[in-house]
Amino acid sequence: MASDLLSIAASGARAARGALDVTAQNIANASSEGYVRRSLRISEVAASGGAGRIGDISLSGARIVEIKRNADSFAQAEVRRTQGDLSRANTELGGLRNIESAIEQSGLYSSVVEFEAALQHLAGDTVDSSRRAQVLAEATTMANKFNIASTSLDAAAAGLQFNAKAAGDDVTLVAGELARTNLRLSRAGAGSSDRAALLDQRDQLLERLSGHAAIATSFGPDGAVAVTIGSNPPRPLVAGGTANNFSVMVIADGTLTFDVDGMPTEMPAGAMGGAQAALVELVGVRGRLNSLADSLGSTVNGVQANGAALDGSPGQPIFAGTTAADFRVVMQDGRGIATAPAGAPANSRDSQNLVSLRLALTTFAPAGQLNNLLFDVSSKVAGRALTQDALETIASSARVTLEQQSGVDLDSEAANLIRFQQAFQASGRAMQAASDIFDTLLGIGR
């Protein structure tokens, strides 16, 4: 006899048990990050009859062929791609917001206006010592605000650089993990639960990597992944069981360079790409701020040199420094402000040089230039915020698509639980039937 009822029923019970295990595993991991819903493929075990035994019933029950991982590699690739774009946008927007705050919240604009107002007030009575002192106080405040804005820009740059370096270190770490996962994947049996868990791990690592950097992937037949990083040109990061060393360097102007084992590449996406974009913007803003401080100082000092101070001596510089960081007031006493033209006697109320100074400032328009700078930065932030909104929607819909397709649905797991429980009970009944039949046979002849 080719079939054995008891072993058929036992194999069915075993398959149902396996299915129940998988269902329980799905339920347990319903909210685990990166977990992809598993399902079982159960197939019949039957032999075709040999020569002369065509009529035989040769059935051997069922067996678990494969633990299937319900992952759609297209949806996963979409999640990685959109995630990379989103984290670039997030980092860039965060950096730009810090730049905006550095210039706006330092109160630089209002201090420039106060300086102008103090000069205008001085024009009412050029020999009044309190008005002169006020001009000098406002000039000091303005210089301090330039310093504060510059320090805040430094802090924003340092934050971006630190995060990019940390991300770079993480890239090297993840690349090593991926190489190890690749090796283990090549050893795992096809269709095993071990392999499914390794694939989960691989996909999670790839997602983490795409958050940091621009990557491209290609998959081997055994599930092992080869990763290239960056662009123009892309450099190989992981191939089979080997991973290359990725590093991020800060160069003199504060922007970043990326290289893989010493070979340079560029970074158009990921958090590091965003940090690079924000740092490039920051360098531009700092340049404008520095040239504003420099020209403001030289404009004021230039007019000062053409005039006479309150004691009749030639006008001395008020400001020193050529960058926003070292911009400062060097004049100690308000009496040094040269309101009168050169050659005027002491205590002259002639305000000709002050008129020239205010005219030069009207032409140079520091407040207007600063307003433009703030407008440029803030409109860039507003634009990037819109882009980030759109990317966030795209990324979240890609993730929801993936989750819907690969995530655990507790309702269907509950249905599976009942279904496989019933299948288990039914197989148990089949064993009971086999035992009854055996008892019946034993009972013959009593």
Place this chain on the structure above:
Amino acid sequence: MINLSTGAFYERGTRQIGVLRSHAETLQNQIGTGDRLERSSDDPVAAARLRTLARTERLSAVDNRNSDMAQADLSLTDQSLSSISELIIRVRELAVQASSVTVKDDQRAAIGVEIEGLRSNLLLLVNSRNISGHALFGGQASGAAYTDAPPSAVYQGTPAPGAIEIGDGQTVVPAMTGPELFEFQTAAGPTDLFTVLSDLATVLKSGDPAGASISRDSLELLDGGLEKITTAQTVVGARLNWIDLMSDRRAESGERVAAERSEVGGADIAVSISRLQETLTVLEASQASFVRLSNLSLFSLLR
């Protein structure tokens, strides 16, 4: 079959509720501060306009102070000019008295002494100070406007006083200089008020019999001097009017700036509150439906 993933359901739910909450918080912030913009990037164009408006307001406040100062100086000038014209009128009265042939020579000498006193009063008046403590009639001089050098007085000031800005690129000259007030032309050439008074006093004090006729002649000179002062008073009055006009204009443009500021950057409280109410209603509804939906699990039916 579409697989309704439990994880995706919770992710969607929390995201939607989070978006609604942050929207409600933005509206609450607008109502709390009264400002529509929290930072420039909320509306870069409006923020740039607001900065320009704030600068205009700030500089206009300085214009106000300078204009107040100019007004005070001009009022002081006006008062001094009134005193000076009263003084000249008094001298003219005395000159009329002295010109009478019935007046005796010793009485004429007494009149001369009084005129001499009035001349020194005039010198004090022309050296009066403005509210900043500078010479009122001395242009941009730092000390006194005139020093006495009988018979005349020597002008120490500068030819022109500095103009003061009073907004919109307009300026006003907040004072008059001595030469504008006291020097004038006669048939016999240029003279000044100090010389006229000094000459008259000297002649009358000396008891010269020609005093009567010289007094008569001096009446014409005094009239000339008085006319110069009253003309100056008219000019001062016109300047005060100009300052008033510009003050009104600044007040109006200040109102316009404030209106534009609230239009560009202010939150519309009524709209914000009704939006907040709307958002809160939607938020409550989606929270309630989220709880109801998340209770719909097959497991709760398995006994």
